[in-house]
Amino acid sequence: MLKNLLWRLTPAALVLVFLSGCLGEENLTALDPKGEAAQWIYDNMILSLVIMTLVSVIVFAIFFIIVVKFRRKEGDDELPKQVHGNTAMEITWTVIPVLLLIILFIPTVTGTFEFHVDADPAEHEDAVYINVTGHQYWWQFDYEEGFTAGQEVYIPVGERVVFELNAEDVIHSFWVPALGGKIDNIPGVSNALWLQAEEPGVYLGKCAELCGPSHALMDFKVIALERDEYDQWVDDMLAVEAEETAANAEAGYEVFQENACINCHAIGGEGMATGPTLTNFGDRQKFAGVYDIDDDEELANWIRNPEELKQGNNMPPHDISDDDMEDLIAYLRSLQVRPADADY
Template identity: 65%
Template structure:
């Protein structure tokens, strides 16, 4: 009876966990729907471990209940049951079985560990292997491409190709994790770690910082956007050719550009666009293509204005200064300029 009461006590918690797992699946932030070879290996190895543990649990509980039923004390039992201490056959059995089970787990684990650690370029791919330098900041991600440009928070990769990430941190320890594509690897100040990922299908794969890194750790999200090779090459070309000065006669956009520059609000001092400015904050070269602001807010005009006026109220601990005195006319122009920063049409 006590066993059933304990099970019923934990039933609500189990239902909550199941519900949350379903929610995570809808947002692509789950390791239970692998979309790449690395994630598939991790998922398969996890299932293998569960099968082994289930087998052991079933056998142990079966023996336990058989012993309870068969050898329970009965009225009139005055003698101890037959003792099997020193039974060689039994001792060999319960020693060999765990060794076999551990071997079943060890072989794929060891081979898979070497596979996950292999960050050398894939010789079978005709195109040059994409290598991206990742730097974790409080609380955003910087992606530097070998082609000579920088992206912020959204990282683009080609589909079906091994992409190598060099992981760094600028301030505190972070952890780079894209559950649908692979395991997590820490980014540590002063140390370079490596990771490779591959997306089997085009799509948007959500990532998280998996290491407590400060007040807004929970909001340190990013996206991996996997494109077919031709689309990826077109995006790279767009990022390389992008310029901070708008290619339009729209007066409002031009006014926003002037406000964004050094003679205006000085945004260019922290947010690079194309080859202009510095990357003290997230690069905004393709801001118009992004679906979120600061990794977590829906990218709409209302949220963008609120973010510019008081970013610390929305994301505690970030380093962006406040601009509460920007007039409505200036804000409209600034938003129009930021909306014009686009290098491709992104269908999500």
């Protein structure tokens, strides 16, 4: 019997083992909060679990006691004592759930008002304010300073950062598990939330709303820097110009221009931003949100046939020769604003 039980539990145990491996991937977990909002969610989750566990233990204990103590015995045909209409018992099992709900209600309501913000820059003059637009399937981050970043958003440590959330096409949902909750990006509607990172680091974000065939690949990163490093990054982003960035990869810049990449991918304020901005492409860890940026072969495959790697995206394929592709990738690698000795 024990052998059969273990055999049945093995699949569930394996699932838990694999899921536990996901918890360590760049803070993609709500169980290791790194910000005030995330800590509030975690504390309320623990409070709910404690209450539910307490109620479950008491209910099951009473259930088993009743099953054992009041089970029908042989020769006992008397009608058990009836408790229907017992005022004391009815008051008890009505008041206790109400009290438990009040315990959950108070922190939930107070926290909801605490973390609610208006999507109006004028209301947040002392905070970093970033406009987030969800696209199929990438994220656009527009800073008040006048530049745009794609797929990776930089924030200062220890400060509240207000995100205004919008969508270009369908409903998306902006979620950074280690820093806070999730709110939908809805076309034509501006929502907002604030996040605060308590320590420097890279925090993985996800789209939490099914938005198409490549929804699972719609990742982004939040990179939290100390204030002086953040200010330097902002200055560097503002100083970038496409031709200057191309100084070490002039041939690749020509390929970039000849293939009309600039029509969709802006660099240093030059070009259109219908696709992810490439100003600091060389600083990123991933391209297309999920693929290793150091993999030249994968990057070439993405440029030539993006639909194969990310179904449903709006990037057209490009027929580029091997030599031109090598130059183009060299140019893309040169798009950096982060100093070589930077820690972030």
